[in-house]
Amino acid sequence: MPLALAERSTLIAPSATLAMAAEAKRLKGQGIKVLDFALGEPDFDTPANIQRAAIRAMESGQTHYTPPAGIPELRSAVAEQYSKSQGLPTEAAQVVISNGAKHSIHNALMAVCGPGDEVIIPAPYWVSYSDLVKLTGATPIVLETTEASGFKLTPTQFLAAVTPRTKLLMINSPSNPTGVVYSRGELEALADAVLTTDVGVLSDEIYEQLTYGDVQPTCFATLRPGLADRTITISGVSKTYAMTGWRIGWSVAPVSVSKFMGDLQSQETSNPCSISQWAAVEAIAGPQDAVVTMKAEFARRREYVLQRIEGLPDVHCLPPGGAFYAFMNVSAHFGRTLGGKAITDSTSFCLTALAQAGVALVMGSAFGAEGFARLSFATDMKTLEQGFDALDRFLRD
Numbered sequence: 001m002p003l004a005l006a007e008r009s010t011l012i013a014p015s016a017t018l019a020m021a022a023e024a025k026r027l028k029g030q031g032i033k034v035l036d037f038a039l040g041e042p043d044f045d046t047p048a049n050i051q052r053a054a055i056r057a058m059e060s061g062q063t064h065y066t067p068p069a070g071i072p073e074l075r076s077a078v079a080e081q082y083s084k085s086q087g088l089p090t091e092a093a094q095v096v097i098s099n100g101a102k103h104s105i106h107n108a109l110m111a112v113c114g115p116g117d118e119v120i121i122p123a124p125y126w127v128s129y130s131d132l133v134k135l136t137g138a139t140p141i142v143l144e145t146t147e148a149s150g151f152k153l154t155p156t157q158f159l160a161a162v163t164p165r166t167k168l169l170m171i172n173s174p175s176n177p178t179g180v181v182y183s184r185g186e187l188e189a190l191a192d193a194v195l196t197t198d199v200g201v202l203s204d205e206i207y208e209q210l211t212y213g214d215v216q217p218t219c220f221a222t223l224r225p226g227l228a229d230r231t232i233t234i235s236g237v238s239k240t241y242a243m244t245g246w247r248i249g250w251s252v253a254p255v256s257v258s259k260f261m262g263d264l265q266s267q268e269t270s271n272p273c274s275i276s277q278w279a280a281v282e283a284i285a286g287p288q289d290a291v292v293t294m295k296a297e298f299a300r301r302r303e304y305v306l307q308r309i310e311g312l313p314d315v316h317c318l319p320p321g322g323a324f325y326a327f328m329n330v331s332a333h334f335g336r337t338l339g340g341k342a343i344t345d346s347t348s349f350c351l352t353a354l355a356q357a358g359v360a361l362v363m364g365s366a367f368g369a370e371g372f373a374r375l376s377f378a379t380d381m382k383t384l385e386q387g388f389d390a391l392d393r394f395l396r397d
């Protein structure tokens with residue numbers, strides 16, 4: 001008899017973004033040229049000062065176990081950043097360093113959710129949210145938002161979905177996949193609604209430093225007195241500092257939640273990589289000029305992407321206020337034949353675009369939003385130019 005898997009194994013599907021990236025890689029392996037816009041990771045190298053900090057850490061023997069919740073220097077640097085820059089008074093004991101923000105979200109959900117609980121997730125949502133909620137035994141309650149309403153959850157929608165079992169609201173601004181950034185006023189209205197309930201909030205702010213024009217990110221926990229006592233803020237170095245492979249993320253939470261998250265890590269993974277933690281100290285506390293340069297380049301690409309989308313037949317998109325994604329509405333192509341294939345939904349659209357045009361996008365259905373395809377512009381200009389040329393030809397086929 002083959003070893004039977006636990007029931008839990010039916011709860012999660014492989015991450016669709018990683019699956020599309022794997023398919024793109026498979027085609028590339030066969031010598032097929034793929035213009036890859038599937039993965040959400042900056043194409044820049046990690047800034048040199050951060051790399052050097054990692055080398056220094058190795059050379060000075062920082063290669064052993066660290067405290068499971070992270071080195072005090074990094075926890076303090078994160079706490080100081082929230083206290084000074086975000087206006088959220090934070091102690092180091094509230095900060096837990098994990099193996100990337102995804103791990104922080106998992107541990108946070110493990111800390112506060114379990115069977116019988118409900119977690120409200122506005123759609124479109126980042127691919128991992130609903131599966132990570134299911135892993136805890138809780139039930140994701142997905143609330144659809146529309147393009148017409150700017151893909152934003154309203155307080156009325158939130159309040160209508162709250163039940164005695166609702167444990168958490170998950171919000172993500174700037175958002176992956178839409179790039180939507182809630183205004184301060186919109187988040188204040190949501191915060192006021194939350195405060196009329198017993199619901200906690202997980203606010204994923206991983207793209208906080210990547211906003212464009214006069215769009216400003218907002219740290220949700222700061223908005224109203226008392227909100228920090230029921231909010232878990234998630235962020236990390238992956239996106240801002242082009243450090244996806246280093247695997248450093250963090251949570252800022254009430255001390256009791258953080259204590260559990262640290263204990264969980266002590267049993268589950270022990271500390272995040274010691275060298276990466278020292279690199280992250282440099283990322284946060286060191287010079288920030290590389291961030292300014294990367295952000296300017298993302299802004300340039302965003303302009304280009306928006307201009308090219310405008311030229312694509314029957315495709316449109318809400319201009320992203322932050323992050324590095326364009327969430328393109330491609331639904332006008334459903335019911336048509338492109339590249340000899342019938343296009344019926346976002347999956348057939350993306351699979352056909354990959355097979356026929358060599359363009360890798362991610363289907364909106366993976367984010368709980370049929371009708372869309374996500375394009376990541378964390379890609380060099382040349383690839384973007386070629387990708388849009390190929391998409392344009394494909395759509396005019």
Ligand SMILES: Cc1ncc(COP(=O)(O)O)c(C=O)c1O
Pocket residue numbers: 040099100101102103126172175176204206236237238244247248249
């Ligand atoms: C919204 C959102 N949250 C969290 C993460 C995870 O970041 P990390 O690579 O640090 O685990 C991502 C990565 O794509 C993301 O888009």
